[in-house]
Amino acid sequence: MRQIALLFLLLPFLLLAQPHEENIKKIFDETLTNSPVHENLRVLCKEIGSRLSGSPEAAAAVEYTRQLMESYEFDTVYLQPVIVPHWVRGDREIVRVLNSEKLGNFELTCTALGNSIGTGAEGVVAEVVEVSSIEEVDELGSKLNGKIVFYNGPMDPTLINNFAAYGGAVLQRAFGASEAAKFGAKAVIVRSITNRQDDIPHTGSLRYKLEMPEIPAMAISTNDADQLSSILKDQKKLKIYMESSAQMLPDVLSYNVIGEIRGSDIPEEIIAIGGHLDSWDVGEGAHDDGGGCMQSIDVLRTFKSLGMKPKRTIRAVMWMNEENGLKGGKEYARVARENGEKHIAAIESDAGSFRPFGFSSKGNEAQRTKLQSWKDYFTPFGVWSFDQEGGGADISPLEDHGTLLISLRPDNQKYFIYHHTLADVFEAVDKRELELCSASMAALVYLLSEEGLE
Amino acid sequence: MRQIALLFLLLPFLLLAQPHEENIKKIFDETLTNSPVHENLRVLCKEIGSRLSGSPEAAAAVEYTRQLMESYEFDTVYLQPVIVPHWVRGDREIVRVLNSEKLGNFELTCTALGNSIGTGAEGVVAEVVEVSSIEEVDELGSKLNGKIVFYNGPMDPTLINNFAAYGGAVLQRAFGASEAAKFGAKAVIVRSITNRQDDIPHTGSLRYKLEMPEIPAMAISTNDADQLSSILKDQKKLKIYMESSAQMLPDVLSYNVIGEIRGSDIPEEIIAIGGHLDSWDVGEGAHDDGGGCMQSIDVLRTFKSLGMKPKRTIRAVMWMNEENGLKGGKEYARVARENGEKHIAAIESDAGSFRPFGFSSKGNEAQRTKLQSWKDYFTPFGVWSFDQEGGGADISPLEDHGTLLISLRPDNQKYFIYHHTLADVFEAVDKRELELCSASMAALVYLLSEEGLE
Numbered sequence: 001m002r003q004i005a006l007l008f009l010l011l012p013f014l015l016l017a018q019p020h021e022e023n024i025k026k027i028f029d030e031t032l033t034n035s036p037v038h039e040n041l042r043v044l045c046k047e048i049g050s051r052l053s054g055s056p057e058a059a060a061a062v063e064y065t066r067q068l069m070e071s072y073e074f075d076t077v078y079l080q081p082v083i084v085p086h087w088v089r090g091d092r093e094i095v096r097v098l099n100s101e102k103l104g105n106f107e108l109t110c111t112a113l114g115n116s117i118g119t120g121a122e123g124v125v126a127e128v129v130e131v132s133s134i135e136e137v138d139e140l141g142s143k144l145n146g147k148i149v150f151y152n153g154p155m156d157p158t159l160i161n162n163f164a165a166y167g168g169a170v171l172q173r174a175f176g177a178s179e180a181a182k183f184g185a186k187a188v189i190v191r192s193i194t195n196r197q198d199d200i201p202h203t204g205s206l207r208y209k210l211e212m213p214e215i216p217a218m219a220i221s222t223n224d225a226d227q228l229s230s231i232l233k234d235q236k237k238l239k240i241y242m243e244s245s246a247q248m249l250p251d252v253l254s255y256n257v258i259g260e261i262r263g264s265d266i267p268e269e270i271i272a273i274g275g276h277l278d279s280w281d282v283g284e285g286a287h288d289d290g291g292g293c294m295q296s297i298d299v300l301r302t303f304k305s306l307g308m309k310p311k312r313t314i315r316a317v318m319w320m321n322e323e324n325g326l327k328g329g330k331e332y333a334r335v336a337r338e339n340g341e342k343h344i345a346a347i348e349s350d351a352g353s354f355r356p357f358g359f360s361s362k363g364n365e366a367q368r369t370k371l372q373s374w375k376d377y378f379t380p381f382g383v384w385s386f387d388q389e390g391g392g393a394d395i396s397p398l399e400d401h402g403t404l405l406i407s408l409r410p411d412n413q414k415y416f417i418y419h420h421t422l423a424d425v426f427e428a429v430d431k432r433e434l435e436l437c438s439a440s441m442a443a444l445v446y447l448l449s450e451e452g453l454e
Numbered sequence: 455m456r457q458i459a460l461l462f463l464l465l466p467f468l469l470l471a472q473p474h475e476e477n478i479k480k481i482f483d484e485t486l487t488n489s490p491v492h493e494n495l496r497v498l499c500k501e502i503g504s505r506l507s508g509s510p511e512a513a514a515a516v517e518y519t520r521q522l523m524e525s526y527e528f529d530t531v532y533l534q535p536v537i538v539p540h541w542v543r544g545d546r547e548i549v550r551v552l553n554s555e556k557l558g559n560f561e562l563t564c565t566a567l568g569n570s571i572g573t574g575a576e577g578v579v580a581e582v583v584e585v586s587s588i589e590e591v592d593e594l595g596s597k598l599n600g601k602i603v604f605y606n607g608p609m610d611p612t613l614i615n616n617f618a619a620y621g622g623a624v625l626q627r628a629f630g631a632s633e634a635a636k637f638g639a640k641a642v643i644v645r646s647i648t649n650r651q652d653d654i655p656h657t658g659s660l661r662y663k664l665e666m667p668e669i670p671a672m673a674i675s676t677n678d679a680d681q682l683s684s685i686l687k688d689q690k691k692l693k694i695y696m697e698s699s700a701q702m703l704p705d706v707l708s709y710n711v712i713g714e715i716r717g718s719d720i721p722e723e724i725i726a727i728g729g730h731l732d733s734w735d736v737g738e739g740a741h742d743d744g745g746g747c748m749q750s751i752d753v754l755r756t757f758k759s760l761g762m763k764p765k766r767t768i769r770a771v772m773w774m775n776e777e778n779g780l781k782g783g784k785e786y787a788r789v790a791r792e793n794g795e796k797h798i799a800a801i802e803s804d805a806g807s808f809r810p811f812g813f814s815s816k817g818n819e820a821q822r823t824k825l826q827s828w829k830d831y832f833t834p835f836g837v838w839s840f841d842q843e844g845g846g847a848d849i850s851p852l853e854d855h856g857t858l859l860i861s862l863r864p865d866n867q868k869y870f871i872y873h874h875t876l877a878d879v880f881e882a883v884d885k886r887e888l889e890l891c892s893a894s895m896a897a898l899v900y901l902l903s904e905e906g907l908e
Contacts, residue, residue, distance in 0.1 A: 026613065028614070029612045032611045032612050033612060035609055090516065157486045157487055157886075158482065158483045158486050158487060160482070160834065160835050160836055160890075195886070197883070251725075332760075353866050355809070355867050357811075357836065380614065382614055382615050382811065382839075382865075384838050385836075385838070409864065411809050411836075413809050413884065413886045413887050413890065414884055414886070414887070417884075430651075430867065430868055430871075431650070432649070432867050432868070433867050433868070436614075
């Protein structure tokens with residue numbers, strides 16, 4: 001009898017809970033059975049390919065995603081103008097060891113860092129000094145005058161969260177050039193920011209400090225970094241020749257690409273989901289971040305395909321220029337404020353299209369608690385982690401709008417095999433893992449749209 | 455003040471808890487920094503390769519793992535004799551469509567199923583009848599007399615646990631031949647048991663029922679299964695020629711390979727961990743199950759390397775013949791009973807060397823509750839699922855010994871890309887994911903060894 005009374009007490013909640021579970025199951029079933037997300041990614045990667053901001057391919061990607069969303073008949077599809085930097089690699093990239101006592105003169109596998117200046121046709125020749133951190137540069141100080149500084153700090157393999165390990169090492173790439181230039185260094189070479197031993201160099205952006213001279217910066221593969229370090233142990237006076245034709249061209253007009261389905265009940269509350277459409281100029285930007293873009297479009301497609309009308313407005317956004325400027329994310333937030341838009345939540349998928357395990361978030365306690373209260377809806381799909389703190393780059397300018405910032409968290413053990421390299425191609429993304437990302441995003445968008453965050 | 459009192463109350467527990475957390479962190483750090491598990495797997499896969507029971511390569515794998523464990527100076531390393539079946543594929547495999555109205559005569563990508571008889575040099579020619587389950591065979595009954603039965607039931611893509619989807623489809627492969635033979639079918643063709651669309655046929659074992667005639671059975675790729683099904687829709691009287699030189703040879707003497715570190719306090723309580731050393735004769739048996747074997751050896755190596763003495767006896771076991779007979783698992787349990795050994799727990803790693811997310815188990819409530827109580831030790835490493843029920847094939851004969859059966863659960867979204875195919879090679883296993891499997895196993899063995907299960 002007591003159990004029956006309890007059942008009656010719980011009944012309203014059970015009735016409430018049931019449809020969400022059913023709808024989420026429908027979303028996963030639809031995505032795992034019918035989603036074109038993998039084929040859409042193939043088109044982006046194979047027919048367009050890499051798409052650095054300002055490149056013709058970036059323009060093609062803008063038009064492709066616009067047409068794709070039009071073809072799905074979302075309520076509104078439009079382009080939002082953004083002025084973006086236009087960096088080009090050019091056709092010359094050389095890092096050559098000149099006077100190894102054992103190996104003579106030989107070349108290392110290299111790639112210019114994004115935003116770096118080139119060396120000019122004459123190149124740069126100098127002795128190499130190895131360091132393992134920016135702090136070590138500060139300690140060596142004037143001893144670096146006229147030298148090439150070789151940053152060789154590895155990612156920490158004992159950190160389970162590879163993004164944390166990346167965060168520990170990436171400062172060398174992002175700020176190493178200006179730090180070395182402070183003491184008169186002529187150029188820098190950076191160990192690729194990856195936890196793998198291989199022959200693939202990883203590019204990625206650097207930022208020059210305004211008050212420092214700009215010097216060229218290039219990355220070498222981890223295998224070559226180890227070899228160079230090994231040679232330097234025996235031979236202190238090692239010279240290297242560097243050449244790069246990289247340069248920054250004038251800014252270019254580009255676009256964020258936006259598609260939306262207007263909310264049926266509370267259209268003024270917006271839920272933005274997206275990835276960044278630009279990629280580095282090597283590889284095909286499959287994990288970083290073609291997958292995130294295609295997932296976001298697929299979330300809206302899934303709603304349409306299932307005939308589900310979102311209560312709140314849901315918007316897929318392909319941000320432009322995450323990789324070397326974040327101009328798209330900033331402009332999106334600026335326009336949202338100008339138009340008085342209310343973004344209750346923004347979800348970014350920019351951590352690879354691997355098997356998703358959760359969502360991290362950044363916002364106030366009430367928002368985060370509400371998000372975390374939905375965890376049990378996701379456990380049957382292997383998506384279990386809702387406590388991690390963290391937003392995403394493109395959505396970060398929405399932080400002071402009171403928006404709950406959310407990042408999809410796919411497993412990150414393999415991300416730095418591909419990140420910013422020629423290996424980040426369509427074939428590196430698994431169809432089913434990509435679909436699970438898409439379905440997880442759609443399920444969360446569904447809950448946000450039904451329940452809101454208040 | 456109240457907080458300080460609380461702290462004193464908690465202090466004994468904090469002191470107790472601290473060392474486990476520290477030791478588990480040490481285990482992960484050691485594995486992620488120094489483990490040779492990936493290189494050991496390379497040797498097994500690249501220098502030995504596939505190793506079906508009874509093959510010379512299986513003998514090589516026995517000797518390799520014996521020597522490897524000797525080299526790590528485990529307390530005891532020995533071979534346990536097992537008589538195993540010796541099935542061979544031979545050099546002829548043909549599935550040829552003979553009279554397609556649109557395409558004429560053409561071949562499908564095929565592989566004989568393990569344990570299947572061959573067709574003889576004359577082959578088998580017959581009309582094809584498509585079914586999607588064993589139940590459908592029973593319905594058609596005598597209409598299958600003289601026919602080739604084509605089992606085309608797919609894996610259910612909406613199941614998140616791909617092993618559950620596999621379980622739903624694999625009956626066609628395991629029992630389809632005898633079921634069709636019951637009604638006079640001449641042979642069977644089976645859609646590969648995978649949830650991917652590709653051109654790779656998947657082998658795997660069948661079991662003939664004693665009372666039924668044995669008929670040949672081969673698998674075709676999912677793409678070819680779809681094509682064949684599509685042709686059959688337009689043309690009911692389609693003929694196929696099948697040829698296979700597969701045959702079962704006389705049984706062979708082989709071995710389980712065992713290495714152990716004797717427990718310092720309670721040596722009579724044994725914790726067995728292992729994988730199966732045999733693999734199918736295609737590919738290199740990397741995920742299935744070279745990884746599980748190499749992880750298990752690495753668990754003991756990690757204890758040695760860290761100078762950790764297990765309180766209970768820990769034993770790495772490479773079982774022989776999981777794929778087509780389970781003779782090794784059965785013999786291991788028989789000998790354990792004969793010797794009066796007490797296995798408190800047995801952990802099998804035979805679900806691929808992907809990113810681990812948990813452990814499933816099979817045992818009594820008290821054992822499972824104890825195991826689940828350790829969950830929080832693993833959460834920092836992304837290993838979160840301890841509730842799933844399930845043991846493993848090789849350890850299943852220990853069930854009636856009162857042993858807690860445990861399976862490592864790596865993410866299974868990609869497992870059926872590789873399973874029982876030429877694609878299951880060393881390169882398909884990620885170094886870091888393999889290391890995380892090894893470390894997760896070692897951490898659980900550590901807790902079992904320290905705490906026991908009572």
